[in-house]
Amino acid sequence: MEPVKAIEMKDICKAFGSVKANEDVNLTVYNGEIHALLGENGAGKSTLVNMLSGIYTPDSGFISVYDQEVHFASPKDSIKKGIGMIHQHFKLVDVLSAQENIILGSSKDGAFVKRKKLAQEIKKLSDQYGLDINPNKKVYEMSVGEKESLEIIKVLYRGAKILIMDEPTAVLTPQEIKRLFEIIRNMKKQGCAIIIITHKLNEVMEISDRVTVLRKGKTVGTVNTNEVEVQALIEMMVGKKIDLAITKEEIAEKELLMKVDGLYVVNQDKKHALKDISFSLYSHEILGVAGVAGSGQKELCETIAGLNPAEKGRVFFEGENILGKTPQEIIRLGIRMGFIPEDRLGMGLIGSMDIVDNIILKDYQNAPGMFLKRSRYHEKANRIVNRLDIQTPGIFYPVKKLSGGNIQKVLLGREIDSDPRVLITAYPVRGLDIGASLTIYDLLNEQKRKGVGILFIGEDLDVLIDLCDRVMVFCGGEVMGIVDPKKVTKEEIGLLMAGGRMGEGVRHEVV
Amino acid sequence: MKWFSLKKREELPTKKAWIIRGAAIVLSILCAGLVILLLGFNPLVTFGEMVKGALGSKIRLTQTMLKAIPLIVTTLGIIIAFKMKFWNIGGEGQIMMGALAASFVALNFPDMPRALLLLCMAIAAVIGGGLWAFIPAFFKAKMGTNETIFTLMLNYLAIKFVTYLQYGPWRDPGSKGFPKVADFSQNAILPNVFGLHVGWIIALVLIAIIYIFMNYTKKGYEISVVGESLDTARYAGMNIKSIIITAMLISGGLCGLTGMIQASAIEKTLTYSLSAGMGFTAIITAWLSRLNALASLFVCVAFAVLLQGGAYIQISMQIPASVADMIQGILLFFVLSSEFFLQYKVNFHFKKAKGVA
Numbered sequence: 001m002e003p004v005k006a007i008e009m010k011d012i013c014k015a016f017g018s019v020k021a022n023e024d025v026n027l028t029v030y031n032g033e034i035h036a037l038l039g040e041n042g043a044g045k046s047t048l049v050n051m052l053s054g055i056y057t058p059d060s061g062f063i064s065v066y067d068q069e070v071h072f073a074s075p076k077d078s079i080k081k082g083i084g085m086i087h088q089h090f091k092l093v094d095v096l097s098a099q100e101n102i103i104l105g106s107s108k109d110g111a112f113v114k115r116k117k118l119a120q121e122i123k124k125l126s127d128q129y130g131l132d133i134n135p136n137k138k139v140y141e142m143s144v145g146e147k148e149s150l151e152i153i154k155v156l157y158r159g160a161k162i163l164i165m166d167e168p169t170a171v172l173t174p175q176e177i178k179r180l181f182e183i184i185r186n187m188k189k190q191g192c193a194i195i196i197i198t199h200k201l202n203e204v205m206e207i208s209d210r211v212t213v214l215r216k217g218k219t220v221g222t223v224n225t226n227e228v229e230v231q232a233l234i235e236m237m238v239g240k241k242i243d244l245a246i247t248k249e250e251i252a253e254k255e256l257l258m259k260v261d262g263l264y265v266v267n268q269d270k271k272h273a274l275k276d277i278s279f280s281l282y283s284h285e286i287l288g289v290a291g292v293a294g295s296g297q298k299e300l301c302e303t304i305a306g307l308n309p310a311e312k313g314r315v316f317f318e319g320e321n322i323l324g325k326t327p328q329e330i331i332r333l334g335i336r337m338g339f340i341p342e343d344r345l346g347m348g349l350i351g352s353m354d355i356v357d358n359i360i361l362k363d364y365q366n367a368p369g370m371f372l373k374r375s376r377y378h379e380k381a382n383r384i385v386n387r388l389d390i391q392t393p394g395i396f397y398p399v400k401k402l403s404g405g406n407i408q409k410v411l412l413g414r415e416i417d418s419d420p421r422v423l424i425t426a427y428p429v430r431g432l433d434i435g436a437s438l439t440i441y442d443l444l445n446e447q448k449r450k451g452v453g454i455l456f457i458g459e460d461l462d463v464l465i466d467l468c469d470r471v472m473v474f475c476g477g478e479v480m481g482i483v484d485p486k487k488v489t490k491e492e493i494g495l496l497m498a499g500g501r502m503g504e505g506v507r508h509e510v511v
Numbered sequence: 512m513k514w515f516s517l518k519k520r521e522e523l524p525t526k527k528a529w530i531i532r533g534a535a536i537v538l539s540i541l542c543a544g545l546v547i548l549l550l551g552f553n554p555l556v557t558f559g560e561m562v563k564g565a566l567g568s569k570i571r572l573t574q575t576m577l578k579a580i581p582l583i584v585t586t587l588g589i590i591i592a593f594k595m596k597f598w599n600i601g602g603e604g605q606i607m608m609g610a611l612a613a614s615f616v617a618l619n620f621p622d623m624p625r626a627l628l629l630l631c632m633a634i635a636a637v638i639g640g641g642l643w644a645f646i647p648a649f650f651k652a653k654m655g656t657n658e659t660i661f662t663l664m665l666n667y668l669a670i671k672f673v674t675y676l677q678y679g680p681w682r683d684p685g686s687k688g689f690p691k692v693a694d695f696s697q698n699a700i701l702p703n704v705f706g707l708h709v710g711w712i713i714a715l716v717l718i719a720i721i722y723i724f725m726n727y728t729k730k731g732y733e734i735s736v737v738g739e740s741l742d743t744a745r746y747a748g749m750n751i752k753s754i755i756i757t758a759m760l761i762s763g764g765l766c767g768l769t770g771m772i773q774a775s776a777i778e779k780t781l782t783y784s785l786s787a788g789m790g791f792t793a794i795i796t797a798w799l800s801r802l803n804a805l806a807s808l809f810v811c812v813a814f815a816v817l818l819q820g821g822a823y824i825q826i827s828m829q830i831p832a833s834v835a836d837m838i839q840g841i842l843l844f845f846v847l848s849s850e851f852f853l854q855y856k857v858n859f860h861f862k863k864a865k866g867v868a
């Protein structure tokens with residue numbers, strides 16, 4: 001049987017002012033196919049799928065859905081055609097329950113909703129695709145993985161047969177990703193067409209049937225996943241071969257920079273987010289933090305940065321307890337934090353301001369006088385743009401108009417370039433392409449060479465092992481152990497992350 | 512079946528945006544003209560009279576500017592608060608409290624040297640208006656109260672308090688039973704410069720100061736950051752409470768200064784009707800200026816022309832006040848909706864109703 005063309009995009013062009021986001025892009029997706037979109041940050045992936053979901057209108061080119069040409073004037077038109085889009089930033093109403101979010105904005109049965117019928121329908125959909133969701137749970141109580149499931153049910157409820165996901169895995173834990181992939185495979189079995197954007201090549205290899213690669217707004221080509229090697233995909237993306245190895249340099253000369261001692265932190269629900277955390281951070285080292293997301297990493301960062309009060313404990317920096325100091329005082333001491341939250345623009349950047357105004361965010365207070373001295377930072381802004389290869393028309397361009405990955409590079413660039421003494425980075429490479437991730441690792445290594453102590457909160461165990469001098473493993477707000485990555489395996493770290501105690505198999509050093 | 516749907520627009524090129532704005536003004540004039548015609552007046556003559564009434568002679572031009580000056584100063588105050596997403600709709604009350612404080616000084620020290628007295632009045636007004644804005648700012652910063660309701664209620668408190676003073680303790684015994692506060696001494700009245708009270712210079716200087724303040728100073732930058740994202744401000748180590756309070760002291764202080772200008776140069780005393788809705792009008796002008804201090808000059812002058820022209824045709828053409836209000840309403844309606852259409856795109860579905868949609 002000839003496969004059914006779910007989507008065909010032909011010669012699509014889209015420009016934003018002088019930026020050509022898409023130029024003659026072609027994409028065909030069949031029913032029962034999982035199609036991955038791959039490309040560097042700013043290559044135009046989000047722009048392309050946003051035209052499918054009716055958010056943007058192409059400047060030229062054709063889109064057809066099930067062999068019928070369409071012109072979407074709004075997301076509603078696209079939904080009517082059976083296209084469901086799940087955005088990188090969830091669009092859910094926090095205070096409403098799952099069920100309420102599902103009916104919100106769907107015009108299915110007019111103004112009144114028959115709750116019972118709805119509950120049945122949700123149940124049916126969840127069974128059909130193997131989704132697991134409690135319809136009465138409020139969104140603010142949900143984990144990221146649950147929110148993802150809810151978003152999927154939401155679009156399925158509206159009758160979506162074509163599912164588009166823009167970087168769904170960037171903020172999920174490995175377990176959640178596994179579950180998501182099962183759901184996607186289920187949908188594929190039911191004949192749905194799925195487009196997935198991800199920067200993680202192993203995911204592309206694992207889940208997709210075909211891959212379309214974009215580079216600088218143009219289609220490089222479409223290949224069958226089982227006929228291609230990772231290296232070849234990278235070459236298509238970047239246009240040249242790159243070396244994926246992460247270097248690690250041992251530097252013998254180390255001195256104590258920061259000492260965390262018996263730190264307890266209570267979260268909003270009056271539960272302990274951190275329990276009796278103690279560790280030391282030395283100069284010239286990268287201390288990795290491994291753990292399932294939500295095991296207290298965020299609280300640890302925020303407490304050290306002075307954003308979160310501690311219940312008890314001490315954090316010594318150069319012999320002085322910094323707990324209780326204001327964030328500004330801590331910034332002045334040279335402790336910098338680059339936390340990449342689930343919502344990139346939520347904390348750390350101001351979307352409507354340009355790159356320069358975002359670069360000065362943490363330094364402007366140190367300059368004397370009452371005026372902002374922006375021109376002093378032009379050079380720094382340019383340096384960050386060049387070094388991290390930020391795709392932007394210039395340093396006076398509003399940050400929110402950049403692509404997701406490039407937004408993030410602005411934040412990281414600012415923190416790394418600030419000559420810190422201690423640098424805390426949490427999930428720095430979330431949503432960054434391969435090249436940019438490697439650049440970030442290089443920059444971190446460069447800082448380490450300069451004597452900075454780096455606390456690196458990561459998710460990819462391979463990276464943690466390759467990059468870090470020591471790895472501290474978190475589980476449920478507690479330190480399970482601090483290990484030497486040269487002496488342990490991934491599996492052993494995984495065991496600790498799951499709450500296994502230090503013991504037989506795992507050799508460790510307690511610092 | 513829905514007949515139309517709305518969609519948030521991608522940002523329009525500046526040129527296209529201005530074309531839409533221009534079209535809105537043309538349309539509003541056409542529409543207002545039609546209404547005037549239906550009411551039995553000649554639209555061309557009416558508009559001509561409006562322009563003549565607002566700009567036609569030196570005296571009328573002066574009248575227009577007298578309306579523009581307090582509007583500009585108030586608008587500047589509102590801009591600062593709105594930039595921080597602090598919805599200060601308490602301009603009225605802050606104007607009143609400013610006027611009250613200035614009047615207190617003027618009435619108690621009528622013989623102070625003129626320059627000194629005016630300076631003291633201005634300072635008192637800034638403090639009065641500032642304090643009136645400080646109250647909701649303080650509660651917002653400390654307890655997270657909603658400033659919209661708070662500032663709105665403080666308006667009535669201020670106006671009623673001034674009414675009480677005017678009818679009660681501050682009533683001028685020399686006014687033969689007429690409920691009125693005593694007139695200011697000559698020293699408490701703002702001097703004229705080129706035939707217009709010195710408020711116009713104050714307004715121009717303030718525009719420049721606020722523009723520089725918002726765009727080139729640390730405090731202005733902090734206010735913008737707090738308005739955009741509290742989390743980011745916190746993360747950057749900003750002292751959010753102090754920023755909210757400072758900004759509101761400035762915002763309320765500017766509104767208070769308006770009160771002093773009006774009391775001193777226009778009313779020459781304190782009256783409970785002195786704010787005349789300016790605190791609310793300034794909200795519109797602040798939005799139309801897109802919270803830009805320089806733009807507020809043009810927006811406020813245009814607004815004053817509309818107000819003055821409307822007032823003039825009532826007298827010159829015997830057009831009822833309601834018609835003048837209607838013309839203003841229509842113009843405003845179109846200009847404000849053009850701002851809406853700049854942000855949203857409307858799609859009509861009736862043609863394709865059966866087919867695709």
Ligand SMILES: Nc1ncnc2c1ncn2[C@@H]1O[C@H](COP(=O)(O)OP(=O)(O)OP(=O)(O)O)[C@@H](O)[C@H]1O
Pocket residue numbers: 016019020021039040041042043044045046047048391392401402403404405406431
């Ligand atoms: N709303 C917009 N206004 C202006 N420029 C935009 C807008 N959206 C995207 N762009 C530009 O279009 C280009 C492509 O952006 P897009 O978001 O499609 O990239 P992407 O491939 O999704 O990248 P990432 O992996 O970083 O998310 C970028 O250079 C970006 O700056």
Ligand SMILES: [Mg+2]
Pocket residue numbers: 045046047166403404405
């Ligand atoms: Mg993207």
